[in-house]
């Protein structure tokens with residue numbers, strides 16, 4: 279059935295065959311059962327915002343229903359649906375950030391959670407004008423956390439981090455009245471405005487979508503990154519391995535899947551417990567093998583080098599190997615199908631978050647007060663399950679690749695400092711990066727991010743675009759499942775510089791970095807915003823002037839729509855490899871792919887063919903260079 283779709287992924291075919299033998303259902307069976315996806319939904323012209331409907335607009339102009347019962351046009355319905363998608367994405371990211379901030383708020387010298395990066399905390403305290411005089415570090419931590427928590431619901435003012443944006447960008451936001459206010463307020467307001475009989479004006483819906491998305495990009499998401507670094511440390515360069523081949527034949531395998539590092543970090547700690555390691559040995563295993571998937575996998579690999587089992591699309595395959603003692607999940611991007619799939623094997627599927635209880639799962643509620651006790655209990659469950667593994671049902675693919683990752687902005691700047699001429703140059707800036715871009719040694723930069731989507735070949739769009747860009751001297755930074763695709767393909771290695779053009783290759787050699795830099799999880803796209811904005815500020819320009827782009831080749835989640843919108847609103851063109859559900863309104867498509875440029879200096883591009891997409895990215899980058907006269 280689906281094999282032509284999977285041709286690119288070398289581990290998939292055999293595992294899918296195995297799933298069939300094992301009587302295990304996968305997404306491909308369900309996709310086949312789904313037949314074609316809903317044509318109205320696909321175009322975004324189905325509205326169920328009230329119970330006079332649902333209403334669906336005829337996709338053929340001038341024929342059939344052109345308006346909902348209330349009179350909403352296709353334009354309004356598409357724009358409203360888009361706005362609600364943004365709101366859901368913003369909520370997910372920002373609510374995740376809220377949890378991390380609560381963790382800092384409860385951090386203490388002798389508790390489970392500590393301040394691992396006091397310098398970053400002090401910097402933030404200063405930035406936010408929190409008085410630190412004569413206070414000990416945990417008091418400061420709690421006060422800074424409280425200030426951050428107010429960012430979600432404060433009645434007045436705008437997000438604190440928007441001051442980090444280049445000044446021309448701040449002005450654009452101010453003039454358009456899209457400076458983001460409290461995060462929860464933006465989400466509530468947009469849900470209000472998209473209620474029946476509220477906003478029907480399409481441009482206004484777009485503006486509100488931008489403002490809401492910015493409350494995440496320069497609010498929730500950015501706080502998520504900052505506070506995660508404060509509590510668990512800022513990532514530094516390290517090596518790991520990626521793909522299903524990291525699952526071990528003779529170890530207790532535990533898969534971490536989801537997003538929130540306040541859980542996964544504690545699992546990492548639990549797995550290092552000597553008693554539990556001994557228990558694993560007593561149960562006949564050689565040890566405990568933690569492996570990660572999706573963004574929580576990115577979080578723990580960036581800080582501990584935990585191996586990457588795979589990305590979004592491989593979540594079922596990891597179980598089909600038959601060698602997974604436990605799958606531990608918290609929130610987001612976890613298939614509801616997994617608990618049932620786990621039943622085909624000995625695998626224990628353990629849900630841990632009250633925000634994501636899952637049908638059919640074993641539920642062991644995680645709470646931060648007793649974090650380590652709970653994760654130890656969970657790891658113990660996994661260990662005790664090792665003896666139940668049916669060896670006749672095990673098939674672990676051999677494929678795995680080495681990868682270098684952990685490139686936070688701080689780590690990138692550390693690397694750049696090494697090439698700074700100590701006589702003439704300044705340290706601790708992105709100047710060397712902007713210099714090589716201006717000199718044309720590197721033509722520009724692309725942030726390649728996002729998920730997998732079965733509408734296209736797994737990982738193929740990510741890898742095709744990445745290879746094409748580095749070959750043409752465009753440096754790539756990456757997060758999320760795109761980063762894991764790069765890791766599996768061996769593109770996060772020093773050797774990958776051989777695939778780069780001459781300019782980029784030289785930069786990689788001098789600075790000692792791979793041509794593609796893994797910057798973390800989806801929340802860490804805020805690191806990319808930070809990096810780009812530093813270059814803009816260094817040059818006295820706006821983000822929209824720079825030869826940089828965002829790309830989401832295989833995105834699927836509401837979060838991705840929220841991200842794409844804040845990236846564009848931040849002045850960075852964004853290329854989408856999957857067309858969003860907006861094509862039922864030619865006017866809204868024109869807003870996204872054309873008119874936005876006049877407003878915010880950047881726009882969306884829809885291009886599903888990865889080779890053509892790479893071509894368009896390069897054209898756009900050269901266009902930006904021409905405009906700069908470089």
Ligand code: CUV
Nearest residue numbers: 572611728729758759800
């Ligand atoms: Ni948060 S949002 S599939 S894990 S990148 Fe991976 Fe990243 Fe998309 Fe989910």
Ligand code: SF4
Nearest residue numbers: 325328331333346348
């Ligand atoms: Fe139909 Fe309007 Fe109700 Fe939507 S809000 S379901 S278009 S009547």
